[in-house]
Amino acid sequence: MRSVSKIMVGVVLVVMVAGVAVAQFATPEEAIQYRKSIMSQIAQHFKRMAAVMQGKADFDREMYAEDAEAVKTLATQPWEAMLEPGTDKGDTTMDSAVFEKKDAFLKLSAAFQNNTALLAEAAQGADLDGLKGPFNAVAQDCKACHKAFRK
Numbered sequence: 001m002r003s004v005s006k007i008m009v010g011v012v013l014v015v016m017v018a019g020v021a022v023a024q025f026a027t028p029e030e031a032i033q034y035r036k037s038i039m040s041q042i043a044q045h046f047k048r049m050a051a052v053m054q055g056k057a058d059f060d061r062e063m064y065a066e067d068a069e070a071v072k073t074l075a076t077q078p079w080e081a082m083l084e085p086g087t088d089k090g091d092t093t094m095d096s097a098v099f100e101k102k103d104a105f106l107k108l109s110a111a112f113q114n115n116t117a118l119l120a121e122a123a124q125g126a127d128l129d130g131l132k133g134p135f136n137a138v139a140q141d142c143k144a145c146h147k148a149f150r151k
Contacts, residue, residue, distance in 0.1 A: 028086030035081035036092070038074055045070045046138070052128070053135050059128050068116070068123035071138070075116040079109045095151045105149055112141040 025031040045067040051057035052064055081087065082105075088096040098105045119134040126134075 025081065025084055028084055029090060031081040031084040031087045032090060032092045032094075035078035035087075035094075038078040038081075042071055042074045045074070046142075049135060050139075053132065061123070064131070065120070065123040068120040072113075072116040072120035075113045079106070093151050095149050098149050101148070105145075108141065108145045108148065112138065112145065115141050 048067050049064060052059050082094060082098055088094050088098060115137040119138050122131055122134040
């Protein structure tokens, strides 16, 4: 339960800060740092789930569900920071195609948010085999977005 508390505190803080931060980026660099921190957190939770799916870590339903829930929550956060002018420059891996193909970018972000919600829901009760489809859908969302919109 201790890890649940840590994750939930972190997620709550991100959500609280997100509402304020999204509307108040003073510079493109702040927006870049904000979204990079969120993407880093998503990656950490997703890597833990990937290790389970690859058989490199034991399946602990509670931990897996915590990671899936964290990814679901974090998946709603970085998009506004990516659409700030100038955030495709500087210390970033985001390609300027985000601005050129904004509708396609937003479509991919919506699919990612939807599929992370489905994964979090499945993680509440599915066995490991039942998690393969939802996990793979999220992984494919990541790959599709990175292929189209990452330098």
